[in-house]
Amino acid sequence: MKKWLIAAAVAASFGAHADEGMWQPYQLPSMAAELKAKGLEIDAKSISKLTEFPMNAVVSLGGCSASFVSPKGLVVTNHHCAYGSIAYNSTAENNRLKDGFLAKKYSEELPASPGSRIYVTEKVTNVTDQVKAGLDGVTGDAFYKGIENHRKELVAECEKEDGYRCSVYSFHGGLEYYLIKQMQIRDVRLVYNPAGSIGKYGGDIDNWMWPRHTGDFSFYRAYVGKNGKPADYSKDNVPYEPKSFLKVSAKGVKEGDFVMVAGYPGRTNRYRTSVEVENQFEWTYPHSKALREDIINIIKKAAPEGSDDRIKYESTLAGLANYAKNYGSMIEFYAKSPLLADRKAREAKLTAWIAQDSARQAKYGAALTNLDRLVTQAQQHKERNLILGYLGYSRMLSTATRLYRLAHEKQLPDMQRESGYQNRDMTRFTQGLQRIDRSYAPKVEKAIVFDLLQRYAKLPKSERLDAFDQFFGLENGLNKAKLKQRLDSMYADTTLANSKTRLGWMKKSVADFKASDDPFIQYAVAMYDTNMKREQESKQRAGDFMKARPLYMEAIIAYNRSQGKPVYADANSSLRVTVGHVQGYYPQDGLYAVPFTTLEGIEHKDTGKEPFDAPKKQLELIKQQKYGEYYMPEIGSVPVNFLSTLDTTGGNSGSPTLNGKAELVGLLFDGVYESIIGDWGYDPQTNRSIQVDSRYMLWVMKYLDGADNLLEEMDIVK
Structure with a gap:
């Protein structure tokens, strides 16, 4: 199967199935007209260029997604993605999981758990011919070893440049192979996480459920050596200065608005037998x-x-x-x-x-x-x-x-x-x-x-x-x-x-x-x-x-193309882009789930006992209707979480949700209960992703935790 065949199938079918699909960046220029019609305001070609804005601001944590949100290497992701590092820095006497943590200056930031990494994807190269070279008549264990040897050779050559981690990813079940080169930042530090009663509000009870009221966000910072290159942890290291970073929207989105996500979804199985x-x-x-x-x-x-x-x-x-x-x-x-x-x-x-x-x-x-x-x-x-x-x-x-x-x-x-x-x-x-x-x-x-x-x-x-x-x-x-x-x-x-x-x-x-x-x-x-x-x-x-x-996937792709159906590879932890809109859904007959939750919903759920134990200060601010500049007139409050039609899965956690200008309007952290089966098949009626709204993040940081130093560091668009 040639690359042009898959690209042609994308161009032919995208319009009819626009919200379905986890697209490889190189596929996006062929969708430019449809993306613009849906609400994308930046050039679709820029999304396919990994070394340019906004894609070079999107990073992987090796299991979760994240993004740069300041010129000094500040990274925002989900609270549950930083959970291991928060736990690593917690004890029974100083439980940062429960009480939260905020570094007011660089010297107070804490080393993340050993092995924590921030990966910045810089280059993706189709290496299918190199990986399969000389293996046409080979089967079984010999074929496996042949593929692995070619992969290791490509990786070794790619990693000759210090500070990079390279991997060869299989797409369409081994129909195609891509060499992905990522800068590997090894000094990662915990900067801020809200209390567990914010970051994990609702706990396992609310997990995968809607309505949701979870402040699932935390911040890391990337550090490098004084020469600007990745280095092991050292007190002499300096904050990394990314080539670009995302502006954070204090205006947010409203129902029907275009949104997109760039991130690293883990695994889907939509082509399984x-x-x-x-x-x-x-x-x-x-x-x-x-x-x-x-x-x-x-x-x-x-x-x-x-x-x-x-x-x-x-x-x-x-x-x-x-x-x-x-x-x-x-x-x-x-x-x-x-x-x-x-x-x-x-x-x-x-x-x-x-x-x-x-x-x-x-x-x-x-x-x-x-x-x-x-x-x-x-x-x-x-x-x-x-x-x-x-x-x-x-x-x-x-x-x-x-x-x-x-x-x-x-x-x-x-x-x-x-x-x-x-x-x-x-x-x-x-x-x-x-x-x-x-x-x-x-x-x-x-x-x-x-x-x-x-x-x-x-x-x-x-x-x-x-x-x-x-x-x-x-x-x-x-x-x-x-x-x-x-x-x-x-x-x-x-x-x-x-x-x-x-x-x-x-x-x-x-x-x-x-x-x-x-x-x-x-x-x-x-x-x-x-x-x-x-x-x-x-x-x-x-x-x-x-x-x-x-061979089976080649048949599926050819058949889908003949039927005008979308052709995208199953998720495999590589960088993908999905597009959609802010939209509610009908979880069951006669019941409509609106696309936004509010501060008042936190108060209504609160029991004073975990996992519905919001901080007393937060409950008091809600009673006072302390909305500030994050008030959303359409819902009469500050939005906490919102729904979208974005096609996502595990690994997308922490992905920046962007508006048409590529400004951060939220962080994706979950899906609704009815859409979990979406790993195996997309249903436009029930497939919904859940995001923590950027306005709630900013509200918590300003009024609850006093994270003024971070607010000043970020470029907040009003």
Whole structure:
């Protein structure tokens, strides 16, 4: 499939499906006329130029999105995106998660959690031909390794320039590959976060719900060396001066206004087959939801509210709860929706279209059948894989495993090492080990592992792993008392809980690991051969998928083009742009959700108890109708959150929501309950994104937290 074919399909179909689609920046010039008609006031070509305004003001945090909002490297993102850094800087005695934090000057800003990064995308290059070169007749594991080797070569060449992080991203299931070059800012500092009763108002109860009244925003600052280049943390570093930054609108938007978002959406699955849809919704989501909820309960029982252990696990709890509710919504709306039937109907139409032409039949005839066969094979050990996957919540098991793998990989030349274990990865590797100090409590982890091992022990013998059974004494079935004793001994005797010891293992040899009496190191050694065998099998499947899915996607794209339907790649954490309008929706028959919430809504929800425990000062300001210059006449108050038709997903959190002039009018932080299934299919009637309004952000900063220094630093447009 040629790039021009996808671009042509965009141009032909955009007008009819304008609010659907997470577009790659290079696609936007072909939409210029439609974008202008919708309300875009800047040149559409400028959005495709990553080194110019506004795109060079939009950044990634590696899991969330953000943007520069001052000439001194001030970055705004969601409160929940900065949550890990806030928790890292919190203790039971100084709980910044609960009380908030504001640095009034540079010297008071706090280092973000180890490994925090700000990525500024500067260049995107189509490298499909280079990645696939010489691999036409290759399959399976050899194809996987061939692709990976070409990727590593491209990345190594790109990263010769110091201060950059490069990655090769797959689009359309491997149909296309793009090399993305990002400046990597390594000194990131926490500047300001409102109290948890603002930033997380409504908590898990309101998560994914409307009406919403959450002040989900926080600020970082990017620092670099005195030469202006990325550098590790140092007190001598200076604030980064971005090439451009976003102006913040105090005027905001009103119902019907054009908005757009530039950000880094995580993953969508709109081109998955019906077999994949059925397995995901009828098995994976239900089992994952139940497992997450059980782990939440285990953590809460083991770590009482307000304890230092609870603070260490607050970020983990937030992530578990977020996706447990997400999965619940997925399951609920799948049961009501025609998603599976629609996917089967699409495949039937695709098959019929292919059959109408002998050339299409020769090229695409077996594409769907081959892909479904691989999908079915990949699901064979799904229950075991789910349990072992959630064992990743064990810092000790996963750390020991990764350290021993590193010892093996260090025996190879750098370019032959597995991704994640190359020299370029060692700073991240080190900082990941450092973060454990503020996210690990042995009592809590031991309870999680004990529960998961009991689940594992109930699997059929054919599904269990011999080495795993032998290490934990499960060969003859489960003996809870002995298993508990085994775990008690492991957590009591390990030295990996000590940061200095953990870091020291990065320099150890394979022989050192084999000679160790640390129980978790012994686990890593005992499981190594089994893990490598499973990884080899996984790479074989991955290689087969990397051959099969691109052919299926090529057929889908060609078919969609023939039908005048939009062609955009599934989200893959790369920079995308979406466009839409401020608009409410009908969540159910007879009920209309208006597009704005107000300060008064905070007061109406307030119970004085978490998560509806607004600060007393805030409630008093609301009673006084202290609106200031952020008053919106159409709603008679200050807007708190608003709805839009923007097509977004996880990873878009923290994305700047922009008006037609590319001024920041809000931060995207969530979607409505009815649209969570949008990861699998866009519904214009219910797909709504939720933004915190820029006027509420400014109101909180000025009247509640006295963040005058930051207000003066930003360019606020009235």
